[in-house]
Amino acid sequence: MSxxxxxxxxxxxxxxxxxxxxxxxxxxxxxxxxxxxxFTSYLVIRLGSSSWPRGWEVLxxxxxxxxxxxxxTSSVTIILAYAKCMARDxxxxxxxxxxxxxxxxxxxxIKSVEWGTxxxxxxxxxxxxxxxxxxxxxxLHALHVIGGIILNSVxxxxxxxxxxxxxxxxxxxxxxxxxxxxxxxxxFLLPALYLL
Amino acid sequence: MTTATAQARxxxxxxxVDVKPYMYVFAGLLCLTVATVLVSYFDxxxxxTIFIGLAIATVKASLVATFFMHLKGERVIIYGLLGLxxxxxxxxxxxxxxxxxxxxxxxxxIAVVVEEAKPxxxxxxxxxxxxxx
Numbered sequence: 345m346s347x348x349x350x351x352x353x354x355x356x357x358x359x360x361x362x363x364x365x366x367x368x369x370x371x372x373x374x375x376x377x378x379x380x381x382x383f384t385s386y387l388v389i390r391l392g393s394s395s396w397p398r399g400w401e402v403l404x405x406x407x408x409x410x411x412x413x414x415x416x417t418s419s420v421t422i423i424l425a426y427a428k429c430m431a432r433d434x435x436x437x438x439x440x441x442x443x444x445x446x447x448x449x450x451x452x453x454i455k456s457v458e459w460g461t462x463x464x465x466x467x468x469x470x471x472x473x474x475x476x477x478x479x480x481x482x483x484l485h486a487l488h489v490i491g492g493i494i495l496n497s498v499x500x501x502x503x504x505x506x507x508x509x510x511x512x513x514x515x516x517x518x519x520x521x522x523x524x525x526x527x528x529x530x531x532f533l534l535p536a537l538y539l540l
Numbered sequence: 541m542t543t544a545t546a547q548a549r550x551x552x553x554x555x556x557v558d559v560k561p562y563m564y565v566f567a568g569l570l571c572l573t574v575a576t577v578l579v580s581y582f583d584x585x586x587x588x589t590i591f592i593g594l595a596i597a598t599v600k601a602s603l604v605a606t607f608f609m610h611l612k613g614e615r616v617i618i619y620g621l622l623g624l625x626x627x628x629x630x631x632x633x634x635x636x637x638x639x640x641x642x643x644x645x646x647x648x649x650i651a652v653v654v655e656e657a658k659p660x661x662x663x664x665x666x667x668x669x670x671x672x673x
Contacts, residue, residue, distance in 0.1 A: 360615045369618055373625040380629040388636045400580060412573050420566045423608050427557035524608045528601045534573075535593035539580035 368518040372525050379529055386477050397474055399538040404458055408538040411454050418447035419527045422520045429516045434507055441500045448493045455486055478537055488526045495519050565607045572600045
């Protein structure tokens with residue numbers, strides 16, 4: 345193995361982190377700032393509005409709650425995929441990663457049903473400020489889910505070829521960290537939009 | 541060579557990961573989600589409902605970050621990175637919300653000026669072209 349490969353693959357002597365892990369945490373920090381900006385905007389708009397609908401009056405709380413269960417379950421399946429990867433159980437890894445992907449598609453399916461219902465009722469981002477905030481926040485979150493689906497799919501299909509690559513487990517861990525972040529964002533979106 | 545480095549140089553060796561704590565956290569997250577939904581149905585004051593709802597969400601997010609993202613037992617550099625991020629997020633929230641609260645009673649409605657459509661200018665009568673000699 346070349347010295348450059350060693351530098352990429354193994355933890356630095358001072359930080360104790362691989363490049364992949366440090367990189368994904370830096371990326372997640374930037375993502376935190378992105379969503380924090382949107383949440384701040386939401387709060388300022390809400391505090392400044394003379395009236396604001398209760399989320400459950402205009403949104404489908406049961407579907408939002410089911411989506412929360414789906415996303416939390418997918419967080420567990422991806423960490424089980426990582427555990428199987430560390431245990432060198434390729435079949436187990438592929439099973440749990442495929443489950444994670446299936447749950448991600450279920451989440452997007454439920455979300456598309458919600459959006460479709462809103463569009464049929466002529467509720468668009470331009471309808472009012474509430475729906476503007478709702479579509480922007482859930483839309484950006486859905487884009488992150490799609491990004492996670494792409495990332496996890498690549499890892500699933502790379503597993504056969506790159507299973508013995510020392511970098512592979514680090515990639516799975518980074519994908520898992522990203523997926524948990526997507527879960528955390530939804531954990532805040534549910535009460536902020538649907539319930540409060 | 542540090543212990544972490546030595547371990548990482550044999551990444552292909554199987555390592556057992558105890559998944560039982562993840563299952564406990566999973567159960568806790570499901571219970572807290574039910575609690576979040578139930579809280580919204582109580583007829584409390586809006587601010588109390590918002591506070592409790594967001595407090596439960598914060599506990600849930602902390603569980604995910606601590607156990608699923610392995611922040612428990614993570615390297616100091618990650619704590620430093622997230623601490624810096626938290627400071628910026630706090631500033632980001634504090635300034636506009638404080639300003640919004642301070643100007644609550646003095647806020648002026650945003651004037652939206654919509655220009656009325658001007659009537660179209662009457663079409664000029666077509667000039668007769670001079671007859672060519």
